[in-house]
Amino acid sequence: MPLGWACQMAGHEVRVAAMPTMTPAILESGLAAAPVGPAGGPAEAFEKAGIDPRPQARKKTGDDAGAGGGQQDTLGPWPQDWPARPELLTDAQRQAVSRIGLFASVIAESQIDDLVALIRDWKPDLIVHDGTQFAAPVAAALTGVPTARYLLGTPGMLRVDTAYSAEPVPEYVRLFEKYGLEPRTEPTVWIDPCPQSIQYPYPAGAEVLPMRFVPYNGAAVLPDWLREPPGRPRVCVTWGFTEAELTGSGMLTVFRQTLDALQGLDVEPVIVVNPKLRELLGELPDTVRTAMSVPLNLVLPTCAAAVHHGGAGTTMTASALGVPQLAITTPPHYALPGFRMARTGAGRHLHAEEIPAGGAGIELIRSEVAALLTAPEHRAAAGRLRDEAAARLSPAEVVSALERLVARSVEAQAGPGAARSERTSSCAS
Numbered sequence: 001m002p003l004g005w006a007c008q009m010a011g012h013e014v015r016v017a018a019m020p021t022m023t024p025a026i027l028e029s030g031l032a033a034a035p036v037g038p039a040g041g042p043a044e045a046f047e048k049a050g051i052d053p054r055p056q057a058r059k060k061t062g063d064d065a066g067a068g069g070g071q072q073d074t075l076g077p078w079p080q081d082w083p084a085r086p087e088l089l090t091d092a093q094r095q096a097v098s099r100i101g102l103f104a105s106v107i108a109e110s111q112i113d114d115l116v117a118l119i120r121d122w123k124p125d126l127i128v129h130d131g132t133q134f135a136a137p138v139a140a141a142l143t144g145v146p147t148a149r150y151l152l153g154t155p156g157m158l159r160v161d162t163a164y165s166a167e168p169v170p171e172y173v174r175l176f177e178k179y180g181l182e183p184r185t186e187p188t189v190w191i192d193p194c195p196q197s198i199q200y201p202y203p204a205g206a207e208v209l210p211m212r213f214v215p216y217n218g219a220a221v222l223p224d225w226l227r228e229p230p231g232r233p234r235v236c237v238t239w240g241f242t243e244a245e246l247t248g249s250g251m252l253t254v255f256r257q258t259l260d261a262l263q264g265l266d267v268e269p270v271i272v273v274n275p276k277l278r279e280l281l282g283e284l285p286d287t288v289r290t291a292m293s294v295p296l297n298l299v300l301p302t303c304a305a306a307v308h309h310g311g312a313g314t315t316m317t318a319s320a321l322g323v324p325q326l327a328i329t330t331p332p333h334y335a336l337p338g339f340r341m342a343r344t345g346a347g348r349h350l351h352a353e354e355i356p357a358g359g360a361g362i363e364l365i366r367s368e369v370a371a372l373l374t375a376p377e378h379r380a381a382a383g384r385l386r387d388e389a390a391a392r393l394s395p396a397e398v399v400s401a402l403e404r405l406v407a408r409s410v411e412a413q414a415g416p417g418a419a420r421s422e423r424t425s426s427c428a429s
Contacts, residue, residue, distance in 0.1 A: 001029045002214035003128070003150070003191070006395035010403075015122065017115055019107075028219050034122075036114035036135070037107070045110035046103075053103050083155065083200045083336065086164035098163040100132065105171030108134035112175070115139045125406045128191070132160050134172055141181045146409045148402060149187035153194050153213050154312030154337045158202065161185050189405055191398060193316065195388045198340040209401050212392040215317040217295035225289070226298060230268050233304035233373055236323075237262070238272040238296060240311050251309065252280055254328055254352055254361075258307050259288055261366035267373070272299055297321065305372040307365075310338030310349070319346060322386030324378040326368050328352055345381030348372060 004014045008031070015034040016026045021041030026033040038044040046053050075096055079088040089097070112135045119127070119139055128148045129136030140147045151158070161172050168183050176183045190206055192199060193213035202208055239255050262269040263285060270289045273281070278292055291299055296314065300306060300321045308314045310329035315337040318325040325347035327338025335351060342349035348368050355361040372378050393401070 001031065001216040002395045003211070003398065004029070004031045006399045007402075010396065010399045012399070015118070015124070017111075017118055019111070025218070029216070034118050036118060037111040042107050045107050048110070049106045051102070051106055078335075080339075081200075083158065083164060089164070094163060094165070097160075098169050100160050101134075101163055101169035102171050104132040104134045104160060105169070105175055108138065108175055109178075111135040112138055116142055119143045119145060125410075126402060131158065134161065134175060137161075137184050137187070138175050138179065138181070141176065141184055142179055144413070146188040146405060148189045148191050148209075148405075150191045151194060152312050153316035155194060155199050155340045158200060188409070189402075193389075193392070195319070195385060195392070197344050197385065197388060198319075198337070209398050210392045211398045212394050213316045213320045213389050214395060215295075215297035215320055217297050217313075217317065218293070220293060220295050220298065222298060223291065223294060226294075226302060230302060232266055232268045234268045234270055234302055235262055235265075235369060235373075236270050236272055236296075236299055236303045236306040237308070238306070238314060239277060239309045240314070251330065251352065253357075254355060254365075255281065257355065257361045258328070258365050258369075259285060261362045261369060263287065264362075264366050265370060265373070267304070267369075270299060270303070272296055305369060307369060310335055312337045315341050316389075319382070319385050320389050322379075322382045324372040324382045326350070326365075326372060328355070328365075341385070344385050345377055346385040347378060347382065 004016065007014050014031055016022075016029075016031050017034045017036045018026060019037045019041040020035040020039050023033045023035055038048075040047075042053075075092045076090060078093060079085060082089055082093075086094070115135050116139045120143060124145060126148060127136050127140050127145050128150050130150050130152055137147060139145075162168050162185060167173075168185055173183050186203065186206070188207070190202065190208045191211050192208055193211045195213075196210070237255070237258055239251065259269060259271070268289065269285075269287065270291055271278075271281075271284070272291045272294055274293055278290065284290065296317050300318055300323050303323055306314075306318045306323050306325040308318070308325065308327060310327035315325065315327060319341060325338075325341065327335075327341065327347065327349045328351075329335035329338045329349065330352035335349070338347075338349045341347050348371065350364075350368065355364055
């Protein structure tokens with residue numbers, strides 16, 4: 001959204017092409033929506049394809065499960081930094097990564113025809129798409145429009161199209177073969193808001209625009225209590241609703257353990273959740289302040305620490321604001337943002353499977369949060385990560401670079417001396 005705003009402020013036209021289920025969120029941002037794909041969104045696409053997108057890992061039960069054991073991944077220990085050394089993955093682990101490409105391909109197939117029609121009708125000069133949006137590179141190959149692959153601020157999502165192997169995943173290849181095209185796995189340019197100290201290396205020769213991460217967490221009215229300085233250190237606890245849906249009651253148990261852990265510290269707990277997740281949590285301690293649907297970037301500047309599920313948006317928002325954080329993640333192949341953040345010293349990281357059930361788990365979480373609050377090295381490292389993020393190109397500077405890219409593309413297609421358009425339009429997909 002911040003990049004879309006920057007494009008419009010520079011005088012360009014922007015259309016956000018996404019599933020119809022995303023239209024309200026797009027309109028809330030002030031950008032123009034162009035729905036592509038089935039009315040029921042990804043759920044309809046998966047149902048039509050006969051695919052269940054929920055995690056397939058077996059579940060441990062009983063005393064060995066622990067607090068996070070209800071959704072524990074049983075694919076064996078994942079190698080640390082596996083995106084940099086994918087050869088260390090087992091066949092089962094590689095298959096788990098490949099499923100992301102399968103899901104993205106199913107969604108793409110349901111969107112391609114609508115997206116191609118939009119591009120041919122509106123004639124954008126550039127397509128900006130995220131790394132799991134496979135309809136965009138197919139549509140670009142059909143229409144000859146250059147592409148910018150926008151990464152979501154997370155490490156380890158560079159190569160979803162290949163599952164970190166030498167060849168694209170079969171479903172990705174079939175998307176291109178349907179239209180008689182050779183598969184494309186490289187965009188014209190990459191846009192990456194993830195700080196270099198967290199990100200993994202790019203493919204050799206890749207052109208990368210390192211953009212500053214500007215938090216966008218939706219619109220809201222600023223609550224009165226956020227204008228007042230907290231009487232005690234404020235600790236934010238937030239979990240994604242999608243994570244709770246996919247991983248079930250185990251992650252909700254960890255959420256409740258976290259709230260119980262904070263009761264033993266001299267802090268003000270604040271949970272930032274949407275109404276659906278709040279309903280799943282049930283009764284909460286009276287000392288917990290609830291901020292439902294309040295943008296995270298409004299709450300975190302007042303906080304001394306954050307505890308969350310390790311999602312890319314949450315990890316990057318806390319990083320951009322210099323807030324020490326504890327990421328509690330599951331399953332392992334989605335744990336990379338929290339793991340890489342903790343490697344910088346800006347926070348700490350736990351796998352959910354490491355957290356024992358009951359009081360032992362509460363004590364573990366309490367000790368991790370206490371370390372964030374009392375160890376000065378965490379706050380210092382969080383400040384360094386914030387400064388590193390702020391030193392990257394602003395969205396406005398990225399727009400200027402994209403203008404030059406489009407100009408080169410126009411010249412390459414039309415030949416030297418061709419007239420240039422005064423206007424650039426971009427389709428964000």
